[in-house]
Amino acid sequence: MEGKRERRQSKEDEPQTLSQSLYGWLQAVVPVIIGIILVFTFVGRLTPVDGDSMYPTLHDRDMLVVRGLGYTPENGDIVVLTKYFENIQGPIVKRVIAVGGQTVQIDYEAGTVTVDGQVLEEDYIKEDMIRQSWQQIDTITVPEGFVFVMGDNRNISNDSRNPALGAVDVRYILGEVAFTIPALNF
Numbered sequence: 001m002e003g004k005r006e007r008r009q010s011k012e013d014e015p016q017t018l019s020q021s022l023y024g025w026l027q028a029v030v031p032v033i034i035g036i037i038l039v040f041t042f043v044g045r046l047t048p049v050d051g052d053s054m055y056p057t058l059h060d061r062d063m064l065v066v067r068g069l070g071y072t073p074e075n076g077d078i079v080v081l082t083k084y085f086e087n088i089q090g091p092i093v094k095r096v097i098a099v100g101g102q103t104v105q106i107d108y109e110a111g112t113v114t115v116d117g118q119v120l121e122e123d124y125i126k127e128d129m130i131r132q133s134w135q136q137i138d139t140i141t142v143p144e145g146f147v148f149v150m151g152d153n154r155n156i157s158n159d160s161r162n163p164a165l166g167a168v169d170v171r172y173i174l175g176e177v178a179f180t181i182p183a184l185n186f
Contacts, residue, residue: 044068044178047080047091053151053158054078054093057124061183064093068175073099073147075115081149083172085164091174094149094159095124103141104148106161113150126153135161142167 016024049062057078058064066080073079077096098104098115105114111128113120137160142148146167151157160166 049093053153055153056126057152059183063181065178066175067178071175078177080174081172083168094151096147097150098142098148100142100144100146105139124152129154136163137161145170
């Protein structure tokens with residue numbers, strides 16, 4: 001009996017081979033990687049806010065948790081999209097103003113946005129709109145499968161009013177902002 005104990009102890013005291021060590025690491029790392037993939041697939045992903053185009057609703061460097069699985073855009077949603085245009089690269093955060101089939105009219109003099117004849121109640125915008133030189137779209141009927149997006153800080157937001165972006169195909173939308181983690185400003 002004592003001989004069996006000695007053999008067991010000697011096996012436990014032996015150094016692991018490289019393949020045994022790698023196998024042990026894989027057993028620990030693979031479930032973590034699978035867990036991360038499942039969280040990003042079913043729960044959401046983290047995306048930073050870059051800039052002030054959504055101010056005062058969102059602030060530069062806020063972190064957003066974006067929910068994408070099974071998401072269908074609706075008016076008023078804040079979404080993250082990935083359509084690159086002009087000098088804009090990376091995730092873009094905007095508010096959905098209209099979806100496919102709706103007509104948007106922008107009246108810069110009155111400072112209003114109208115969707116299907118109804119003036120939007122927009123208590124979230126920073127200030128009255130001033131037309132910028134690149135803002136050429138005043139009226140548009142959004143094609144099916146597309147959305148019209150604008151930033152809450154209308155005077156600096158490069159959004160669907162710019163023909164370079166225009167209405168955005170919903171396939172460019174990563175998802176809806178589920179919640180915000182405020183930026184820590186030190």
